[in-house]
Amino acid sequence: MYGMVNRGIRDLVLAECGAEAWDGICERIGLSSTDFNDSTNYDDAVTYDLVGEVSNELGWTPEDVLIAFGRHWVLFTGREGWGGLFDMAGDDMRTFVEGLDALHARVQASMPRSRMPSFAVSDAGDGVLDVEYRSDRPGLGPMVVGLLGGLAEHFEESWTVEHLGRLDDGQGEHFRLHPSPVQDRVDAGIA
């Protein structure tokens, strides 16, 4: 994956526990440099190794690492440099997620070696949204939970993200976005 993804993980670790921890992580997985080029394509193994080692370091499950990373990416790393694109992609959660494929497709024009995911949104009634995420990469479902959660924060909308597991066709993961009651939003410190 492109370096911006790995750098997102780095930023998360730096924010959570500092440079020393990050250096240790890089050393343990054998990275020669402790920084990433946003515009360089790295082997996916680097990303997976990182997630594994960060999970060891922070004592979090890999799923939690991915969730935290997804949220961090939307709220911080991704905004850096791509802020304009974020703003162009939509003014609300639904439009944004609906437009994600178009966004990734456009981004892919600049990053020819990327393999972009695909998102489809549909109404599930009662304001609930069904999100289907498709990708040829396994195991990134939790990251989408974090990404969607981060997006909700970004738009200051309150959604609860439910991960329903793999899609029937086995090509991706199934999520459900529930509009949260106001009380939940107060609890979450959003409203």
Add this chain to the structure above:
Amino acid sequence: MPASLESPEALIARLFPFFLLFDLSDGDPRIENAGDSVNEWLAGLVDRSAVDLFAIVRPHKRIVSTEALYASVGEVVFLEHIPTRRRLRGGILTWGTDRLMFVGSPLVTAEDKLENLELRLSDFAPHDATADIVIMAQFAKLQVRDIERQQLSIAQLAEDRAELDQTASTDPLTLLANRRALWAGWASVRRSRGEDATQTLLYIDVDGFKQINDEHGHHIGDEVLKILAERMRLGVKDRDMVGRLGGDEFVVLFDRLRPDRAAEVANRIQALLTAPVETSAGVVEISASMGLAHVQLGQELDEAIRDADTAMYRGRQRGRGSLTVFDPVMGKEREERRALTHDLRAALDSGEGFVPWFHPIVDVGTGTVMGFEALARWFHPTRGLVRPDIFIGVAEGAGLVDRLDGTILKQALACQSRWQEIQPGLTLHANLSGRSLSRATAPSIAAALDAAGVNARDVVIEVTESWFIDQHRVEILQAIADIGVGLQLDDFGTGYSSMTHLQAFPIDGLKIDRSFVSGIADNERDRSLVEATISMARSLHLDVVAEGVETEAVAESLNAMGCQWAQGYLYSRPVPADEAAALLGRSGLRSD
């Protein structure tokens, strides 16, 4: 709705969200329809006259008129929305009769920020590359950032490296070059100028630095070194290299300094260094001894430094604050010295080579042997007998005098203990070099006396006069006197001591230097000087020995002056132990 069933206008609208349809049937062009995106972006276009709203800015600036629009068909045109100054870029097509259609996109350059244009990705048709331009521009920025970050880390790396080099090559106290840097500097000058070129090198050694440390403490010593280092740096050109070899030793490698200018530059540095140094403990007076050497770059730096050091050392022997230029003769002497030092140490280690010879001290009146002065002699395995003035200097330079004095004293005491059985009351005079005297001296003399079974009363320790200048040493002498041995001032008259000065010391005798004694028979001045000394000594209850007595006339004069003891070639030269034993109990002693 399947695309095939869409109306042509709907299809156009989907493909070109920024289209404008002009109706020209009425004379002035009127906007009949517009794409969703452009209609929202520029607000309220439909059914308005195009003349007020748009201007053509490319290919030629002109007002929008039916004529102008027709003239632009088939060309790339830029339309400017007059109220907002936003621009569209596209082409004009004929659309049935009396209608023209503009299809295009917002004009966006890489510098533009699409977000400032208040457009969404969804405003653009999928094939519209306008959004891609923005994304590519953002991506390009990302790449630039990557490069900058890399450069930053490269710059950081270079900085770290430089810092590392710096610490590895500077002396942490003075921030001057350290040994490593000096050696590297030498090698690089040699590379650039060739082995045959010559280089001027100045060796600087702070005089009496140890005393500064002892008196004021090391932190003040460090302060002094820092200030001196700064002055040295001020005294040379930037391209000259000033380094600290360690302790109070510094070296300057001059860059292409003409040998005939070197002394001038060195003197300038000397002048800078000798200004009083203000430390936190007050002002400290400083002087430095310097050695200059003009050396070939083909030499190793250590050799070059050694030459300059040798010159410095030579100069310092004559006094502080000297500047001495190295001469190859000094190099030979140095080699000689080094070989002798090596052999001297070996002789002391093996206990072979050094023996005491004995110079009789006689009663002037009777010529009876009253005692002996033990003198060190060195029988070198290959050189034979080495002159005392040479080996004592070497021993002093190598810090071996105390061992030398010790081995002579020990052997002499062994003789003394045997001889006392033959002539009770015989005294042994032993020399101790001022340089070897310390708090450890008294205990070691006591131990040697014990070991030999000699009574302290029968031993006199001779110490040279020049050593007495320092009042601090009273304690050391007192400790020696407390053992019960006699203390005698050697070479009296050559130093600075006055009689009153002597009263401060626990001495009980003095030896008048040969340079005065030999002249008393025919030199009035010498005679009155010696006479005065003798009478003063008597009033202070000091024993007096006159040394250097070579003639009967001198002996008679001394006798007449009331001098009791004498020593000199008239009686005997210094002799080995067996010959000395033969002199015991003899009176009327004269050389053969």
